[in-house]
Amino acid sequence: MELIKLDKVSKIYGDDLRALDNVSFAIDKGEWASVMGPSGSGKSTLLNMIGCLDTPTKGEVSIGGINISQLNKQELTKVRRDKIGLVFQKFHLVPYLTAIENVMVAQYYHSMADEEEAQQALERVGLGERAKHLPKELSGGEQQRVCIARALINYPDLILADEPTGNLDKENEEMVLDIFRELHSQGHTILMVTHDPTVGDLAEKMLELEHGRLVVNSKNSLV
Amino acid sequence: MFFRMIRRLFSRGLKSKLLAILAITFGASLMTAMLSVTLDIGDKLNKELKSFGSNIVIVPESKSLPVKIDGVDFTPLEKNKKYIDEKDITNIKMIFWRHNIVDFAPYLTATAEINNKQVPIVGTWFKNNVKIPTGERFDFGVKKLKSWWEVEGDWITNGGSKDEALIGLKFAEKMNIKPGDQFEVTINNNGTLLSKKLTAKGILKTGDQAESKIYVPLDTLQSITGLENKVEEIEVSALTTPENKLARRAKADPDSLTTAEFDTWYCTAYVSSIIYQIEESIPGVVGKEVRQITQGEGQILNKMSLLMLLVTITALISSGLGISSIMTTRVLERQQEIGLLKAIGASNLAVIALFTVEISLVGLIGGLFGYGLGNIFATIIGQQVFGTAISVKLLVLPLTLVMAIIVALVGSSSPLRMALKLDPAEVLRG
Amino acid sequence: MQKLKMFLRLTLKSFKERKSRIAIAFFAIVVGIGVITSLFSVYYDINLKMSKEMRAYGANMILTPDSSNQQDQNNKMLSMNKFNQVVSKFSDQNLIGVRPNLYGIIELQQNSVKGVFSNMRPAVMVGTWFDQVEKVNPYWKIEGELPVNREVDDEIVLGKTVAEKLGYSVGEKIKMKLSDSYQVKEFIVAAVIESGSDADNQVFVNLKTAQKLLNKDNKISAAYLSVLNYENDPALLKGIENDIIGINLNSIKKIASSESKILDKIKSLMYLVVIIILLSTLLCVSTTMMTIVTERKEEIGLKKSLGADNKNVIIEFLTEAAILGGFGGLLGYGIGYLGAQIIGQSVFGSFISFRLPIIPFAFFLSVFVACLASIIPVRLVIDVDPAVVLKGE
Incomplete structure (x- = not known):
């Protein structure tokens, strides 16, 4: 069953800057896909589009059967809130909220804040002990794990990760990737943008962009 | 870099x-x-406070002691009464602090009879376009000086007809004079009775003793009384600096100041220094500070x-x-x-x-x-x-x-x- | 309920962990509202205070016998009884001072070298209450001491010109003769006063003494009053004149009309000054709030990417601003009230009155400005793509 479907999607900035050029692919439910490509190849644009942070200039993007190409900002926000969990390269935690509160914020905007549930989410990423710490008191890896907990808290259909290990050292990277593996085994759909081939190789589906065009769309033979 | x-x-x-x-x-x-x-x-x-009227009064030096109750003069008749020469008046606008002299008006007073009723008659400038010795021209007179005066009818302009008068409200009511009415005044000038027909241009509301008097152009009264070019009193309105210690000392005794202090005092617009300068510029006069105005100000x-x-x-x-x-x-x-x-x-x-x-x-x-x-x-x-x-x-x-x-x-x-x-x-x- | 709890938790946290920024915004509001409060308090009191100051010009009202009653020229007198009736019409608060005068013409002996014949010179004698001089004629310059006790009957106060021309100074004795009798009375010169007006040519004794000398018991010629706030009630003077027969009560136009002119000027000056300071202060406070909000652009983007919609974000910021503004406004009011008292004490030597409406005014103004100042930048950045904000350089 297709969770995400892109059909001839283009994003054009200004007159003729094609950040995405006629891209089409689909990702099934429960699938782990990685998007690779050099800087400026259109990875972030693609991610923004799927994350309901942006809309395509041409073509159709549908998530869980909803065509989001024609939605306004209000409606996009609603789709994002209900279906998507975001993990950023630079973590982006609210600096004045503790780890658990950062998780709760996502609950709050979604439906209802539940401290117990948030605590459980943190324990799932191994941060049960650090719940009451502010972001500045946490290491990079810990911050990223808070982000993952936050992304998971509303049971999203899709987890979108933008270079989640880009700012981490080897040890933390391993820990974060383990979490993703576990999520995948539990049946979560993951779309991860990365430029690191070893990270990319973990995915079942490999997508590669170059100058806005999709050049590779293949099953990973290693998995 | x-x-x-x-x-x-x-x-x-x-x-x-x-x-x-x-x-x-x-x-x-x-x-x-x-x-x-x-x-x-x-x-x-x-400048706004100038609407309270003059803060300096200039009178001739004299030994006499005026006896006045609420503006009515009981002073015994006096021989050789002293006057200020009208041609000297404009010197006031020539002193060191001339730019601070906002307005002034000269007065000459006599007692007149109208229908056998005695009334003080005052000659003054209403709005007089005066040429000062530098050649500049200014409008001086009571119209601006006494901002609280109200006239029912018309103001008089000096230099216009000489046979006009403003009648104080109380006297006008007593005599039943209305704007436009004609009446005859008689003045006893050393035993000679002189009469003149005047037209009431307006009724004067002032809220003070002026309401019991009549006002005529200065030269009119001068010619009736034979006191050509004479005035009795000048009211001056000047912008002044509030008094300080130096000004008080100078006022008590100008001679006690050192030269430097004297210069400072002279070159500051204290009311006392302005009076001093006026006394310098007009012979035979003394200036008095109207304390009600200067102190309040x-x-x-x-x-x-x-x-x-x-x-x-x-x-x-x-x-x-x-x-x-x-x-x-x-x-x-x-x-x-x-x-x-x-x-x-x-x-x-x-x-x-x-x-x-x-x-x-x-x-x-x-x-x-x-x-x-x-x-x-x-x-x-x-x-x-x-x-x-x-x-x-x-x-x-x-x-x-x-x-x-x-x-x-x-x-x-x-x-x-x-x-x-x-x-x-x-x-x-x- | 739980939603509200989380909401409050978010707001509280945002205060607690952003102490320095919050402190700046709070400080800006407190001082801004403080300045505005103190100026408004002073502004609302300025008329009252300045009209009190204007009493430095002395009397602004004169009481005389009814002049329309012309038949009785010689008896142009007022009884003390009527005088007291008139005075009782004014409240103690509004009546600054009142000085009854009884005039008479007397003769004074010229001071001269001992033994030489000296002539008598006519002068105006005024019987009055010396204790009221400092209120009704605060501008008199007094050398010596006024006999403020109304019973003293052997002291006299000379106008400056009289003292100069007759050659007397404080402490000397002076002989007085009534014009229509041969009775001679000796007085001690208690003080010499200078006013620059007719008073310089007069001599003053206690009212009772003058009444006895002139044989006019319980009579006065006129009275000068220094009264506050009567301009607001033009019917007042007429009303008193109607109530008490045989009197004329007039405002002294020279003082009264000029005074109201000056008061209007001062009031409109203060009004404009206060308005300009109000605007500038509000702008300063708003720009401060604006910078603080603008730097939270990233936070807004993040919250939006987490699923907050515009309404969520705006309500959060508004609540923060309202809380900040509310507390800041109240504290600012307190400080401003103290500031007003400092101004009142140092300029007018009296307290600025407490005005209840300024409290809600300060409070709501403060809340309003804080909200407005934070909502403008929030509106400006709220439609920014969260993606752009989050891309991170």
């Missing part, structure tokens, strides 16, 4: 500095407006100056606060940049220098805009309240600029210190 950085900051970061410049502009405009108004308020109010001026000073201080506090708080946030916002600068090897001093120059420039730009805006505010106040613009004092410009820059620097100093203390690594990681 340093200047290149500064240049970049302004060419690229100007938009982000807009708020800071805006805040400084408002703050500085407040400073400018309040300083201008405060510095000018004394002059402006002083002094008190009001002092209070208002103090009030405006305090209001200005609060305004300065509020604008200083506005500027410094915005500078604080601006610096806080740039902690990362400071961390980065330090990380690539800038010393604290270098960072401080960079920020000082930048903040000073922001302060300067904001201060300049603020000065312009503040002058507009001050002009509005002047026009609305006093009908004339507040004079632009050059002193205010450097004062405002320096204050704006200092406040901006002081406001940013503590967050800058905070930012410099931070470990660059820590700042950059966040």
Whole structure:
């Protein structure tokens, strides 16, 4: 069953800057896909589009059967809130909220804040002990794990990760990737943008962009 | 490189500095407006206070002791009564402080009879276009001097018909005289009875003793009484500086002053020094300070100056606060940049220098805009309240600029210190 | 309920962990509202205070016998009884001072070298209450001491011109003769006064003494009053004239009309000054709030990417601003009230009155400005793509 479907999607900035050029692919439910490509190849644009942070200039993007190409900002926000969990390269935690509160914020905007549930989410990423710490008191890896907990808290259909290990050292990277593996085994759909081939190789589906065009769309033979 | 950085900051970061410049502009405009108004308020109010009438009375030197009750003269007839020569009057506008002489009016009084009723008759200037010895012309007379006088009918203009009179309200009611009525006055001039027909131009409402008198042009009375070119009294309205210790000492005894003190006193517009100068310029007169006016005026001026000073201080506090708080946030916002600068090897001093120059420039730009805006505010106040613009004092410009820059620097100093203390690594990681 | 709890938790946290920024914004509001409060308090009191100051010009009202009753020229007198009736019409608060005068013409002996014949010279004698001089004629310059006790009957106060022309100074004795009798009375010169007006040519004794000498018991010729706030009630003077027969009560136009002119000027000056300071202060406070909000652009983007819609973000910021503004406004009011007292004490030597409406005014103004100042930048950045904000450089 297709969770995400892109059909001839283009994003054009200004007159003729094609950040995405006629891209089409689909990702099934429960699938782990990685998007690779050099800087400026259109990875972030693609991610923004799927994350309901942006809309395509041409073509159709549908998530869980909803065509989001024609939605306004209000409606996009609603789709994002209900279906998507975001993990950023630079973590982006609210600096004045503790780890658990950062998780709760996502609950709050979604439906209802539940401290117990948030605590459980943190324990799932191994941060049960650090719940009451502010972001500045946490290491990079810990911050990223808070982000993952936050992304998971509303049971999203899709987890979108933008270079989640880009700012981490080897040890933390391993820990974060383990979490993703576990999520995948539990049946979560993951779309991860990365430029690191070893990270990319973990995915079942490999997508590669170059100058806005999709050049590779293949099953990973290693998995 | 340093200047290149500064240049970049302004060419690229100007938009982000807009708020800071805006805040400084408002703050500085407040400073400018309040300083201008405060510095000018004394002059402006002083002019307004002239509506209370003359503050100096000039009379001939004489040994006689007037006996008057509520304006009615009981002084026994006097031989060789002294007068002031009318041609000397304009000398008042020639003294050192001539620009402070706002108005004056001469008086000559006699007792007249109308229908067998005695009434004081006063010759004066109503609105007289006078040429002073320098050749300039001014309008002097009671119309402006006694701003509270109201005339039912028409005012008289000196130089027009000589057979007109203003009748005091009480006397007019008693005699049932209306504007336009003609009547005959008789004056006993050393035993000779002289009569003259006059027309009542208007009825005078003054709320004081003038309501029991009649007023005619000075030259009319002079010719009836045969006292050509003579006046008895001059009322002068002058802008004065409130008295201080020096003025009081000078008044008690001008000879007790040292030469330097005397010069200071002479060259300050105290009421006593203006009287002294008038006495110098007209022979045989003494000037008296109308204490009701000068003392009241002094008190009001002092209070208002103090009030405006305090209001200005609060305004300065509020604008200083506005500027410094915005500078604080601006610096806080740039902690990362400071961390980065330090990380690539800038010393604290270098960072401080960079920020000082930048903040000073922001302060300067904001201060300049603020000065312009503040002058507009001050002009509005002047026009609305006093009908004339507040004079632009050059002193205010450097004062405002320096204050704006200092406040901006002081406001940013503590967050800058905070930012410099931070470990660059820590700042950059966040 | 739980939603509200989380909401409050977010707001509280944002205060607690952003201490320095919040402190700046709070400080800006407190000082701004403080300045505005103190100026408004002073402004509302300025008329009252300045009209009190204007009493430095002395009497602004004169009481005389009814002049329309012309038949009785010689008896142009008022009884003390009527005088007291008139005075009782004014409240103690409004009546600054009142000085009844009884005029008479007397002769004074010229001071001269001992033993030489000296002539008598006519002068005006005024019987009055010396204790009221400092209120009704505060501008008199007094050398010596006025006999403020109304019972003293052997002291006299000379106008400056009289003292100069007759050659007397404080402490000397002076002989007085009534014009229509041969009775001679000796007085001690208690003081010499200077006013620059007719008073310089007069001599003053206690009212009772003058009444006895002139044989006019319980009579006065005129009275000068210094009264506050009567301009507001034009019917007052007419009303008193109607109530008490045989009197004329007039405002002294010279003082009264000029005074109201000056008061209007001062009031409009203060009004404009206060308005300009109000605007500038509000702008300063707003720009401060604006910078603080603008730097939270990233936070807004993040919250939006987490699923907050515009309404959520705006409500959060508004609540923060309202709390900040509310507390800041109240504290600012307190400080401003103190500031007003400092101004009142140092300029007028009296307290600025407490005005209840200024409290809600300060409170709501503060909340309003804080909200407005934070909503403008929030509106400006709220439609920014969260993606752009979060891309992170």
